[in-house]
Amino acid sequence: MKKFLFIFIFNIFLFADILNQNNLNVLRALDINEGFLYYKPLKEKYDEYYYRKKRYFINILENGYDILPIIRKSILKSNIPSPLISVAMAESYFTLNAKSHKKATGLWQFMPSTAKKFGLKIDEYVDERRDPIKSTKAAIEYLKYLHKFFGKWYLAVMAYNAGEARVVEAVVRAKVDKLCEKLGKKCKKDKRIKEYRKIIRDYQREGRKKFLPLYKLYKKLDYIQIDLEDLLRFQKGLKRQYLPKETRDYILKVLALSFLFSNDEFLKYSNSYILNSGVTPEFVRVNVSPGTSLYYVARFLNINYKNLRKKNMQLKYSFTPPYKYYIYIPYKKLAFFKTHFKSKGRFLYVYKVKKGDTLLKIAKMYGIKVKMIKDYNKLGKYLRVNQKLIIPLNERFVKYKVKPGDTLNKIALKFGVSYKKIKRINRLKSNIIRVGEVIKIPQKL
Structure with a gap:
């Protein structure tokens, strides 16, 4: 009894700074068992962020000053858990042009196929994964879809990182192992367990081809209850854990950041205006003609070009596409823009240089002067095969x-x-x- 009491008191002391109502609310919002507050790796991750990297995260929040309110407002409006703000932080640290080695891009690190599935345009001229407003709406729809698929928000968050199939496999394996524990010595000879493990092995070997049997097993085992700690449990001797290390770290990172953002002392230290800003939008969307130059807009509005460019990272070039599109401008310039702006856009085309091409040949093809191509592309005498040139067209x-x-x-x-x-x-x-x-x-x- 004394030993138990000592362990209890020690745990209370050890986890004192993480045991509070705000953090319990975060766990509840994400459908995580309250006992997960005592999970030691989570405590270690939180301590790392709060005690050793506090200033680092303050700087990130300050750099994302005009992006964070957009995310916060969209999430609150969509009625999904507010801790999901931390997913964007974990994905990109609020950097619009963030890239991963797996070709994921933007604030929410969408892969091209997923981005297009949720309505983001990607072509030669634009990549809307780098649009903070559109990508946030797409991310919310994706997270809602994942929540509908799994029924729990913490599973949706992990699937956002690892993919639906990988999380389905993790859940199935954890449930089969739990069932095996209940059977005890009978497990090794149990026909059901052998059948279940074969389905798992087949999926691991053949992937998508064998996902349907795995998914059916996932639905069949719905009656077995597991929690987040079960999925994060390390299995000795197995190279393939329930979840990849990246995903195990990811969910802890999202939770630790959510705890950080709900910590009153941290908010006081960070000047809480950062998280509570955004009553008035910093920038707004306006429609412009094809080929509108951001240089021209910046001069017209008397604002810094680099700042305007940062607000329009969805554009791959310093001009809008050769079709009707939009840009973001400072909110305080909106009235002036609406009253006085007359678009001087021209149709700009991106041409890829082919073998045998010359500037004269390309200029004749498009009915323009060689000098115009040189000026738009700051060219010397020579062209390279596959080099991309901006071609300013006189008309469509x-x-x-x-x-x-x-x-x-x-x-x-x-x-x-x-x-x-x-x-x-x-x-x-x-x-x-x-x-x-x-x-x-x-x-x-």
Whole structure:
């Protein structure tokens, strides 16, 4: 009895700074057992952030001053748990152009396929994974989808990092092991356990091909209860743990950051305005014409170009795409913009240099001067194969003079557009074209 009392008192003393109502609320919001507050690796992660890296995280919050309110407002409006703000912090430290070695990009570190699935545009001109507002909305929808799939927020967070299939496998393995523990010595001979373990092995060997049987087993074992600590338990002698080390660290990181953000002393130290800012938006979205230059907008609004560029990281270039698009400008400039701004956008096209290309040849192809290509691209004398050039077009169409041997199909292939489109725009009644005739070629925007 004395030994038990000593351990209890020791634990209270050891975990004193983490045992509070705010942190319990974080666990409850993410469907995590309250006893997880006593999980030692979580305490160690929190101590690392609060006692050794406090100033580092304050700097990150200050750098994300105009991004954090957007995330906070969107999350509160969508009625998902507020601790999920920490997912963005864990993913990118509020850096819009953050990149991973796995080709994930942006504030929420979306992979291209997932980004497109949740409505983010990625093409030659834009990457909306770097748009703080659009990417946050997409991340919220993705997290909601994962929560609907798993039924628990902490599983959704881990699946955001590791993928749905990997978390399904982890849950199934943990539940099978728990079932085995209940069976005791009978486990090794139990036919069900052998069948379950075979399904797991088949998935581990063949991946997607064998995911359906694994998923069916996941649904079948729904009656077995496990918690987060079960999934994080280290299994001796196994190279493949329930979850990858990255994901085990990730969930602890998200929780430790959530504890940090709900710590009154930390907020006092950080000047709590950082987390409570955003009553008035710092910047707003406005629609502009194709090819609008950010340099021009910055000069017109009398603001710093670099700051404007930072607010528009969704643009891959210093101009908007050759189709109708938007930019973000400072909120305080909105009234002036609406009253006085007249877009001087031009159609800008990105051309990839091919073998045999010269500046003169490219200029003639698009009906512009060589100097214009040089000026827009700050070129010297030579071009490189696969080099990308910004081509400032005078209009949506290139005027092309038909040469001997030309056919509509050959011209269409040369410019990468449909010959039917060329026919329609030039109101041609047949496929016949004459040498010397000038026709309009629509740009592939």
